Amino acid sequence: MFPEQKLGYTYEEYKVTADWLLANTEHRPLIAIICGSGLGGLAEILKDQKVFSYSDIPNFPQSTVHGHAGRLVFGTLKGKSCVCMQGRFHLYEGYPIWKVTFPIRIFRLLGVETAIVTNAAGGLNEDYKVGDIMLIKDHLNMPGFAGNNPLVGPNDERFGLRFPCMSDAYDRDLRKLAKTVARDLGYSDFLKEGVYCVLGGPSFETIAECNMLKRLGADAVGMSTVHEVIVARHCGMRVFGLSLITNKAVMDYNSESKANHEEVLQTGRERASQLEEMISRLVEGIEPNNNNVC
Numbered sequence: 001m002f003p004e005q006k007l008g009y010t011y012e013e014y015k016v017t018a019d020w021l022l023a024n025t026e027h028r029p030l031i032a033i034i035c036g037s038g039l040g041g042l043a044e045i046l047k048d049q050k051v052f053s054y055s056d057i058p059n060f061p062q063s064t065v066h067g068h069a070g071r072l073v074f075g076t077l078k079g080k081s082c083v084c085m086q087g088r089f090h091l092y093e094g095y096p097i098w099k100v101t102f103p104i105r106i107f108r109l110l111g112v113e114t115a116i117v118t119n120a121a122g123g124l125n126e127d128y129k130v131g132d133i134m135l136i137k138d139h140l141n142m143p144g145f146a147g148n149n150p151l152v153g154p155n156d157e158r159f160g161l162r163f164p165c166m167s168d169a170y171d172r173d174l175r176k177l178a179k180t181v182a183r184d185l186g187y188s189d190f191l192k193e194g195v196y197c198v199l200g201g202p203s204f205e206t207i208a209e210c211n212m213l214k215r216l217g218a219d220a221v222g223m224s225t226v227h228e229v230i231v232a233r234h235c236g237m238r239v240f241g242l243s244l245i246t247n248k249a250v251m252d253y254n255s256e257s258k259a260n261h262e263e264v265l266q267t268g269r270e271r272a273s274q275l276e277e278m279i280s281r282l283v284e285g286i287e288p289n290n291n292n293v294c
């Protein structure tokens, strides 16, 4: 006999964590920001911070990847209450997908209405340059095609529907707002909009895989974000996503380039201040959603 496999957290387990956070901070965030690899500096722009190490929060997984500090930062940005993950979880760290997305449901129980998800990604679209910021308009969920979707398992109606729609995953109004913000900041030259493809990692893609993904319609490739977005949409949050193009995917057998995590982190450092400015202005323009399910 095989031992029964755990398929996710119970509602009560999510509540334990959410209630612990509510008891330990006075912040009541409406906006959650998830920092991608090397983008943890985004959390530093929050004022009146209350910071928790993931290791101190009941049930919280731990960050194991360089460039993901493992801190949950509450604070205000442009007068709005926010919570920021300085470090996310990835499948390749060995976490089951329901642990990867655990924080999203916690945020929902805290009252968060809007999720801003950021990541570092490899550019597949040949028009993209290193340092470009790509607004995510849609995704390709490769682990999902193989049955690894964070909503697999019994559905808890207190979070959302059994079969949530994903054709409107990335909020059109927030993308419009981001384009206006980027134009006002003079960022239009490096602003793109495209399709993000998630793979399991941790190995970077082969040349053949990059060419295949491009033909399938992906503009950028990474190892995160999509699982979080699916859970956020399932529980009725609005989602805004952006990818920082940290490296160009290698598409050509004559190329000497090699993807590496140090380059990913370095590009994050170089674009940090523009990303901070853009996210601040975006948050400033976000209207409360009055906790309506989108």
Ligand SMILES: O=P(O)(O)O[C@H]1O[C@H](CO)[C@@H](O)[C@H]1O
Binding pocket: 035, 036, 037, 038, 065, 088, 090, 118, 119, 120, 121, 201, 222, 223, 224, 225, 260, 261, 264
């Ligand atoms: O998606 P984020 O967390 O930004 O990180 C990206 O950067 C790492 C690879 O360098 C991978 O984890 C990839 O997903």
